[in-house]
Amino acid sequence: MEFLTYEFMQRALAAGVMAGVLCSCLSLFVVLQRLSFAGVGISHSALGGIAIGVLTGINPIVAAALFCTGVAWGIGLVSKKGDVNEDSAIGVFFSGAMALGITLISMIKGYYPELFGILFGNILAVTGGDLILLALTAAVILLFLVFFFKELLFICFDEEGARASGLPVTPLYYVLLTAIALTIVVTVKILGIVLASALLVLPAVTAYELTKNFRPMLAVAVSCGVFSCVAGLWLSYQLNLPSGATIVLCGALLFFGSLVLSPRHGLLKSFRLRPAQHPVPLRDSEETERLVSSPGA
Amino acid sequence: MELPVISEPVVEFKNVSVTAGGRFILDRINFAVDKGVFLAIVGPNGAGKTTLIRALLGLMPVHSGEILLFGAPPAGRNNHRHMVGYLPQRHRFDARFPVSALDVAVMGRVACIGLFRFPGRKDRETASATLQRMGLPPELQSRPIGELSGGQQQLALLARAMCSHTRLLILDEPTTGLDLIAQRRFYKVVEDLRREFNLTVIVVSHDIAAVSRYANRFLCLNRGRILEGLPPEFRAEIAAVLR
Secondary structure (H helix, E strand, O other), rough: HHHHHHHHHHHHHHHHHHHHHHHHHHHHHHHHHHHHHHHHHHHHHHHHHHHHHHHHHHHHHHHHHHHHHHHHHHHHHHHHHHHOOOHHHHHHHHHHHHHHHHHHHOOOOOOHHHHHHHOOOOOOOOOHHHHHHHHHHHHHHHHHHHOOOOOOHHHHHHHHHHOOOOOOOHHHHHHHHHHHHHHHHHHHHHOOOOOOOHHHHHHHHHHHOOOHHHHHHHHHHHHHHHHHHHHHOOOOOOOOOOOOHHHHHHHHHHHHHHHHOOOOHHHHHHHHHOHHHHHOHHHHHHHHHHHHHHOOE | OHHHHHHHOOOOEEEEEEEEEEEEEEEEEEEEEEEOEEOOOOOOOOHHHHHHHHHHOOOOOOOOEEEEEOEOOOOOOOOHHEEEEEEHHHHHHHOOOOEEEEHHHHHOHHHHHOOOOOOOOHHHHHHHHHHHOOOOOOHHHHEEEOOOOHHHHHHHHHHHOOOOOOEEEEEEOOOOOOOOOHHHHHHHHHHHHHHHHOOEEEEEEOHHHHHOOOOOOEEEEOOOOOOOOOHHHHHHHHHHHHH
């Protein structure tokens, strides 16, 4: 615990835990609504927003937040209204925004030292201001998830059924995209543009392999997200590795571990499906015979 | 909750046309469905059956004409929306979605619960009782939806459709992919519910044999138009089933 004696490490740990909780909770809906690739697209488009911010003198985080939200809405609009499918829409926005970012960066005169940190992330450079921004964003997004949990779950399960029930499906979809965009922007400093979307996918897919219900899935996802951040930070300190990449590697290792232990198709399943432990239920076949013998019943 | 007394037709289509991609999917459709009717909408693939249902639910805009659901347009803020139970086609669902049969039934309460509120114990009890009524005992209710048989999954989704103050049940190809036994069991449950609660039931199906045992009205669609009377091959099929 020696590493926690440093103030920058305490800030990094606080940022890691907050980002872990926020990203894991949101990752549940990112995975269930199949928005993982959208998350990748939005995070890469942050480069364009940051470049606009640097060129125009606007705070790069504010510029990136506005730009990423615009890209997220653009992806949603084109894929929902147009004839372009979601994957293609993400591909177009993702590559277009990256190209814009690279072009604008080439126009920046002089050296901009923070740009490298934004591209690859540096959790050790998190400031008190960054922590406050992360805490406020996390609070707003987590409140949204708590208050609209049942609606979001319904939409992820059956969008048309939710629409038929009168739920505000389209507004909630756009708010979810906005939440993804804002989460990516506030975690860019921790993981970098290239890896920011990883925490929006890994915790939930790991939990998805290990659980069969959204309640334990959420608990496992949050545990995995926080563990990845804390373990990644500690390992990066001990082994002198880049912190963002180590955090993501920890998350990826947990996922591969979950594939082995998955009750769906991992080693656990072969333990659980021993014939003696799962006798064939007779009730269904009895009922089938009754119905066959009296079809009108 | 006191339910309003409905005296007018439950569903009315007045000269309704729906277009998509510049062509008419539904062309001047006129019909009305009264309370307690079990209507089967039949016809070949591409006849416009699902479009008719989606227009009725307000999920698709109409090109011309008027649709009335409990006397009001279905799109926008229809106060009778909680009285409509809808069961979409089964292939839309991900069988690995991490919810139990009870969670699925509770989703049917979401519209009644309203925004910024959480499902309570009463909502779970209502959902559980509805599942029990469908023939799914508590030990099956807690199972993941993907671990139930196709027939049991449909019954869980039917429970979801019945969990609000349902007076109109709309089923879109509900027995596709089910074996004969599961089909009969499903329609038997629907018919029992109709009799018990005086429900209006609208079933879309391309399988006329499956619905003909219970439907008391048929509407045959072909190329977006209502056919006057049933075609001879449909009549023969119904006669064979009822023989």
